[in-house]
Amino acid sequence: MIFRLENIRYKGILKIDDLKIPACMVTCLTGDSGAGKTSLLRLLNRMDDPDSGSIYYKDQLxxxxxPIELRRKVTMLSQSPFTLPGTIEENLQIGLELTEREKKDKAVLVKVLELVQLQKSLDEWTENLSGGENQRLALARLLLLKPEVYLLDEPTSALDEEAExxxxxxxxxxVxxxxxxxxxITHSKQLADICAEKRIILKKEKEGDY
Structure with missing residues (x-):
């Protein structure tokens, strides 16, 4: 298990007595709006800390x-990923720069754009991108970072069903x-049905049903 949560309480939103999340698998979080899905992701990379209880990452508290070192290993992509003014290439490289990694060659950048099917040139300005294209760019930027854990909050919300x-x-x-x-986290039933190897259903009544 890559994460283990015990007796977690968080702001009256989350109440998790025992939860294990497996390594090297795709786990989908589903449930009602307000059930604490995003809060749970934020707890896993210490964007927030629980009010009580213990979270273990690879058996270490x-x-x-x-927190900064942890977020290089456990990296979160928010529902509205940031895009900086400038070119696609600059936006791909910025994540590497901020995490003190070496910049990538243009050939590597082109390959990662192809992976997420963003058919744009590296010198295209990000202000010309649609919401769905911005999501693809954010996914490409995340792939370049190669964290151990990818925390994704509705990564395809701006894509149509076929594209997602x-x-x-x-x-x-x-990955x-x-x-x-x-x-x-996904509200897409078809995406969860096809991609999920484990599901966690969060209920708004502050209980997790695992």
């Missing part, structure tokens, strides 16, 4: 990790090739 399946299938295939772990 999460609060023993430096194609893009996420290719994305997840690449699995690198032996990564994916924990994903």
């Amino acid at each position: 999460l609060d023993q990790f430096n 399946l194609t893009v996420m299938s290719r994305f997840l295939e690449e 699995k090739r690198e032996k990564g772990t994916v924990i994903m």
